[in-house]
Amino acid sequence: MSGRKQFDVGAALDQAMRVFWQRGYADASLDALGAATGLGRGSLYGAFGGKDALFRQCLDRYATTYGAQYEQALTAHPGDPVRAVEAFFDVVLARIADPSVPAGCLIAQSAAQSPTLKEDNSAHVRALLDTQRRRVRAALAGSSADPHVLDELATFVVAVNQSLALLSRTGTPDAELRSVARLACTTVADTLTRTTAVQN
Amino acid sequence: MSGRKQFDVGAALDQAMRVFWQRGYADASLDALGAATGLGRGSLYGAFGGKDALFRQCLDRYATTYGAQYEQALTAHPGDPVRAVEAFFDVVLARIADPSVPAGCLIAQSAAQSPTLKEDNSAHVRALLDTQRRRVRAALAGSSADPHVLDELATFVVAVNQSLALLSRTGTPDAELRSVARLACTTVADTLTRTTAVQN
DNA sequence: GCCATCATGGACCGATCAGTCAAAGATACT
DNA sequence: AGTATCTTTGACTGATCGGTCCATGATGGC
Numbered sequence: 001m002s003g004r005k006q007f008d009v010g011a012a013l014d015q016a017m018r019v020f021w022q023r024g025y026a027d028a029s030l031d032a033l034g035a036a037t038g039l040g041r042g043s044l045y046g047a048f049g050g051k052d053a054l055f056r057q058c059l060d061r062y063a064t065t066y067g068a069q070y071e072q073a074l075t076a077h078p079g080d081p082v083r084a085v086e087a088f089f090d091v092v093l094a095r096i097a098d099p100s101v102p103a104g105c106l107i108a109q110s111a112a113q114s115p116t117l118k119e120d121n122s123a124h125v126r127a128l129l130d131t132q133r134r135r136v137r138a139a140l141a142g143s144s145a146d147p148h149v150l151d152e153l154a155t156f157v158v159a160v161n162q163s164l165a166l167l168s169r170t171g172t173p174d175a176e177l178r179s180v181a182r183l184a185c186t187t188v189a190d191t192l193t194r195t196t197a198v199q200n
Numbered sequence: 201m202s203g204r205k206q207f208d209v210g211a212a213l214d215q216a217m218r219v220f221w222q223r224g225y226a227d228a229s230l231d232a233l234g235a236a237t238g239l240g241r242g243s244l245y246g247a248f249g250g251k252d253a254l255f256r257q258c259l260d261r262y263a264t265t266y267g268a269q270y271e272q273a274l275t276a277h278p279g280d281p282v283r284a285v286e287a288f289f290d291v292v293l294a295r296i297a298d299p300s301v302p303a304g305c306l307i308a309q310s311a312a313q314s315p316t317l318k319e320d321n322s323a324h325v326r327a328l329l330d331t332q333r334r335r336v337r338a339a340l341a342g343s344s345a346d347p348h349v350l351d352e353l354a355t356f357v358v359a360v361n362q363s364l365a366l367l368s369r370t371g372t373p374d375a376e377l378r379s380v381a382r383l384a385c386t387t388v389a390d391t392l393t394r395t396t397a398v399q400n
Numbered sequence: 401g402c403c404a405t406c407a408t409g410g411a412c413c414g415a416t417c418a419g420t421c422a423a424a425g426a427t428a429c430t
Numbered sequence: 431a432g433t434a435t436c437t438t439t440g441a442c443t444g445a446t447c448g449g450t451c452c453a454t455g456a457t458g459g460c
Contacts, residue, residue: 026226027316112312114369116227126370152379159380163363169314179352180359187387240409
């Protein structure tokens with residue numbers, strides 16, 4: 001009963017994304033994806049082309065949606081890397097605390113299952129993690145510290161971000177997650193002042 | 201063709217543990233578990249009693265095996281919390297670098313899939329994470345810093361540990377993981393000296 | 401040495417998986 | 431208005447899932 005598409009592709013992608021986000025790739029059945037999006041199998045295959053392809057598009061949608069928020073937070077405090085990282089963690093913590101969205105983070109979830117994903121999807125997850133790392137690195141670029149130290153700090157911030165997502169999946173209370181993020185921020189602050197002082 | 205057990209229960213548990221560790225609960229089929237252990241379905245059910253029960257016993261075996269190593273590392277430097285945490289991360293990093301064992305960490309893997317596990321297994325994972333946290337906390341107990349700060353530091357160390365496991369699953373090189381651990385150690389050191397100084 | 405007991409392997413079960421396909425109907429072009 | 435093109439629905443396929451069951455045969459107690 002059609003001729004032209006009967007649904008909003010973006011909205012369907014949002015719903016499918018949440019299913020992968022909540023259950024992970026393996027536990028997200030096409031029936032669950034169909035129920036969440038309100039689409040039959042034919043529509044899913046016609047619009048997105050199979051579970052793998054749908055998953056990849058959900059990864060991209062996730063990266064676009066939240067990557068924009070990360071970018072905004074990280075660039076809102078030019079010249080103040082510590083503030084930028086704090087703002088970055090604030091975005092992450094706000095999303096984790098948002099009850100209208102699954103626990104954790106789709107990227108972290110996918111990273112944990114990376115070895116069981118098909119190689120191209122696994123590579124895609126790696127690329128998204130690297131994008132996040134480069135974004136954080138760019139926010140640190142203003143500092144006069146050793147570039148190599150900045151690389152390490154960026155990796156560190158991404159690592160802590162992943163750990164927040166993972167721990168939130170086990171029901172770790174928001175207050176504990178906030179203190180982890182706060183400690184990571186002091187790491188960034190201390191490391192920057194230390195290496196800057198040495199260099200001056 | 202038997203009368204008495206034909207296999208080493210512990211060795212079979214080790215093999216099954218690795219399957220769960222590598223693939224996660226959902227992707228670990230009974231066929232894969234049977235192939236890895238060399239056991240038929242009848243033996244698996246007779247000895248362990250179903251996939252859920254087997255999974256729980258694998259969690260316990262993992263916790264016992266590596267928990268002992270954690271305990272040893274954390275208590276090897278009494279009165280020196282920073283050294284203890286460094287030793288703790290050394291154990292984790294050594295296991296991650298060990299090619300004879302799957303990437304990541306079974307607990308982290310299970311934590312990521314926690315919402316899709318049956319409630320009792322999910323609770324079990326939480327309990328194991330809490331045990332790890334208490335172990336780290338005990339190693340920090342000697343410090344004269346604010347006990348609440350020590351609680352936060354213990355959670356922080358556990359969080360970074362989880363992130364190391366998660367990142368290693370995406371193929372993050374050992375050197376980057378080591379720098380993340382090193383930064384976390386400086387955070388512990390700085391926080392301890394800082395709050396101790398304030399308190400004195 | 402006989403027999404009750406038990407572990408083993410493999411066939412089997414219903415459920416569910418991802419993916420395919422054809423019938424049916426709605427649209428757009430001519 | 432007629433027709434070609436497209437989407438949608440839902441049934442269907444073969445594979446695989448976790449779990450059960452039973453015939454087989456080895457064991458240990460008596």
